[in-house]
Amino acid sequence: xxxxxxxxxxxxxxxxxxxxxxxxxxxxxxxxxxxxxxxxxxxxxxxxxxxxxxxxxxxxxxxxxxxxxxxxxxxxxxxxxxxxxxxxxxxxxxxxxxxxxxxxxxxxxxxxxxxxxxxxxxxxxxxxxxxxxxxxxxxxxxxxxxxxxxxxxxxxxxxxxxxxxxxxxxxxxxxxxxxxxxxxxxxxxxxxxxxxxxxxxxxxxxxxxxxxxxxxxxxxxxxxxxxxxxxxxxxxxxxxxxxxxxxxxxxxxxxxxxxxxxxxx
Amino acid sequence: xxxxxxxxxxxxxxxxxxxxxxxxxxxxxxxxxxxxxxxxxxxxxxxxxxxxxxxxxxxxxxxxxxxxxxxxxxxxxxxxxxxxxxxxxxxxxxxxxxxxxxxxxxxxxxxxxxxxxxxxxxxxxxxxxxxxxxxxxxxxxxxxxxxxxxxxxxxxxxxxxxxxxxxxxxxxxxxxxxxxxxxxxxxxxxxxxxxxxxxxxxxxxxxxxxxxxxxxxxxxxxxxxxxxxxxxx
Numbered sequence: 001x002x003x004x005x006x007x008x009x010x011x012x013x014x015x016x017x018x019x020x021x022x023x024x025x026x027x028x029x030x031x032x033x034x035x036x037x038x039x040x041x042x043x044x045x046x047x048x049x050x051x052x053x054x055x056x057x058x059x060x061x062x063x064x065x066x067x068x069x070x071x072x073x074x075x076x077x078x079x080x081x082x083x084x085x086x087x088x089x090x091x092x093x094x095x096x097x098x099x100x101x102x103x104x105x106x107x108x109x110x111x112x113x114x115x116x117x118x119x120x121x122x123x124x125x126x127x128x129x130x131x132x133x134x135x136x137x138x139x140x141x142x143x144x145x146x147x148x149x150x151x152x153x154x155x156x157x158x159x160x161x162x163x164x165x166x167x168x169x170x171x172x173x174x175x176x177x178x179x180x181x182x183x184x185x186x187x188x189x190x191x192x193x194x195x196x197x198x199x200x201x202x203x204x205x206x207x208x209x210x211x212x213x214x215x216x217x218x219x220x221x222x223x224x225x226x227x228x229x230x231x232x233x234x235x236x237x238x239x240x241x242x243x244x245x246x247x248x249x250x251x252x253x254x255x256x257x258x259x260x261x262x263x264x265x
Numbered sequence: 266x267x268x269x270x271x272x273x274x275x276x277x278x279x280x281x282x283x284x285x286x287x288x289x290x291x292x293x294x295x296x297x298x299x300x301x302x303x304x305x306x307x308x309x310x311x312x313x314x315x316x317x318x319x320x321x322x323x324x325x326x327x328x329x330x331x332x333x334x335x336x337x338x339x340x341x342x343x344x345x346x347x348x349x350x351x352x353x354x355x356x357x358x359x360x361x362x363x364x365x366x367x368x369x370x371x372x373x374x375x376x377x378x379x380x381x382x383x384x385x386x387x388x389x390x391x392x393x394x395x396x397x398x399x400x401x402x403x404x405x406x407x408x409x410x411x412x413x414x415x416x417x418x419x420x421x422x423x424x425x426x427x428x429x430x431x432x433x434x435x436x437x438x439x440x441x442x443x444x445x446x447x448x449x450x451x452x453x454x455x456x457x458x459x460x461x462x463x464x465x466x467x468x469x470x471x472x473x474x475x476x477x478x479x480x481x482x483x484x485x486x487x488x489x490x491x492x493x494x495x496x497x498x
Contacts (some may be wrong), residue, residue: 198271205274224339225272248338 017042017182017212018063023077025058025067032058034236036077040229045204045213047223047244050233051259056216059233060184063214064100065093081182098125101180105187107167109159109174114151117159117170118142121178137177145173146203165196172203176211183207185215189222201226220260224248232256275340282332282353283409286360289325290405292318293360294398296367297464301394303371304457305387307378315371322364329357348481352474356408359467359474363401366460366467370394373453380450383440386433390457393429397464400426404472416475419468420484426465433458 018040025033033055040046048056058067065086067073079086086096098121109117118138121127128134138155142148147169151162159170168188175183185204189197204226207213217223223230224244231241232253240247240256251257258264270276296315303311333354336342342350400419407415437451437458476484 195271202272202274205272221341224341225275245335245339249334 015042016040017044017081018214019078019080019083020059020062021078021080023059023062023075023079025055025062025076026074027058027070028072032236033062036233036238038231038238038241040212040214042212043208043210044229045208045215045227046229046231047227048214048216048231048233049218049220049223049259050239051264052218054233055236056231056233057186060186060214060216063182063184064097064102066102068093098178099180100182100184101175101178102184102186103168103171103175103188105190107164107171107191109162109167109170111158111160113156114142114159114162114170115155118174118177121174125178127178141173141177142170144176144203144207145169146199146206147173163196165192165199168192168196168200169203172200172207176207181211183211183213185213187216187218190218197222220248232259234259272340275346278332278336278340279346279349282329282336282350285325285329285332286353286356287405287409289322289329289357289360290401292322292325293364293367294401294405296322296364297394297398297401300367300370300374301391304374304377305391307374307382307387309375309378312371312374312378316368319364319368322361326357326361330354333357345478348478352408352478355474356471359471363464363467366464369460370457373457377450377453383447383450383454384436386436386454389429389433389436390454390461393426393433393458393461394464396422396426396429397461397468400465400468401471404468404475407472407475408478411475411479413476413479416472416479417484419472420476423465423469426462430458430462 016039018038020040021037023033023036024031036055036059048060050056061067062075062079063081063086067075075087081100084091110120112120115138118141119128119134122134122137128137139148139152142151147166150166151157151170159167162170168191172188188204189200192200201222204213204215208228215223215226227244229241230244230247232239232247232251232255234255240251240253242252247256248260251260255264296318299311299318300315302308303315333350336350340346400422403415404419406412407419434455437455440447441451473484476482
């Protein structure tokens, strides 16, 4: 009878993509992340939820070493992608970020054409052999970003001229153009209207076929809608990490229950 | 209105719970028919299969309720989607009760097959069960097709089942008055008739859920109790 279950939320693989162990993050004197260990699975959407300042964005930024750019920030512990330590001195953060794409809260297209926005990454990483190859990459990425149909006739118009929702999908297309293996999204829909949000969420669900997606969101409903796994952060601790359906119907930790039912913030 | 959600996964969730309702409905329809046939043919083995089959129906109800809770928690359904999820929970409860009545019918079959038959009452009960099964089939078809008219038709047809029950009630009463040795069998047969009548009420409730799902309002209870036989006796 199990074939009748809602197969939707089944995770097809249990391969661990990102393994974090005993991660601590300090901003100067502030202890922002306290001893977080988590295994994030491949081809899965994992949502990080929690109140403001709980450390979810900080932890997300550890995964592609974005925190390196902050002087007072100190990261200790072990974060591995495909069993490779990403804080190993031999790892080039630029190469790492090609493998671990990121989409931010506010759409931030380059002040260039739509085409160049997407072509930028493949160009600097030398992913295209020639012009037609690059054209293919751009088209494929824009299709994956679910925006191709809307922009195919004006690829050389500036990316900044698009609507907010279109800009965000353009940024997603730009992020997938370098064929990353992991896609990090920090509040990707907070500047979008409900329809654009639904389109981006549908896109996230499709991206799951190829990528491991980690999304930070303030909207618990968004986490519930798009993710297979949910992690709840509170005061720098990872309180609970589990299957999304379980977290939202029967959480094990009382703090998780209080947060998702709107009793603590 | 557009048929599909932008989030296609939401559509798949809703389709999946409706598919489970349909599967449960199929099992229940079959249980009604099989129980009635085993009563008429005095086939204890067949009755036993009905009793065993009820476990699968109960398990489906539990699963449907779990999935409905997940859809509410994860998708926050609104308007027609919310009505669908609410109706799924109620319909599965109705189906589960009908399944229990069919199981009870099968249980009594194994007792009755040890006794002398009472006239053609088993045939009349099977016809009554057949009518209820047809109503259930139509109610489920109406559910999938979002057909409020067909659902209303099912609601109206419950009066016929009530009539059949009242006729049987009188008949059993007469047999018992004629010969006290009939009492044990007639008591069982009466419970069976009453249970089939109750099945009809649950089918009516399913049909009402269809009307609620389609229109957003539950139908008015306009049907009068036409026959007061069972109260006067």
